[in-house]
Amino acid sequence: MKTLNRITINPEIMGGKPCIRGMRVTVGTVLGLMAAGRSPQEILDAYPYLEEADIYEALTYAAWRVEEREIDLNIV
Numbered sequence: 001m002k003t004l005n006r007i008t009i010n011p012e013i014m015g016g017k018p019c020i021r022g023m024r025v026t027v028g029t030v031l032g033l034m035a036a037g038r039s040p041q042e043i044l045d046a047y048p049y050l051e052e053a054d055i056y057e058a059l060t061y062a063a064w065r066v067e068e069r070e071i072d073l074n075i076v
């Protein structure tokens with residue numbers, strides 16, 4: 001997997017949720033807008049401080065996270 005340089009996690013920003021470049025815009029916000037049918041250009045118009053690469057890296061991060069699975073370490 002490629003390195004994700006635009007996704008940051010800081011417990012002091014948005015409660016530690018994954019954010020775009022340390023800003024108060026979460027990956028979840030970007031994904032929610034995409035899921036609601038907003039185009040990348042509409043998102044950039046609404047958040048002019050974002051860059052197109054931020055949107056695509058948020059999608060990459062989400063795809064990576066949904067491929068993870070939790071393993072119960074308390075197996076008897």
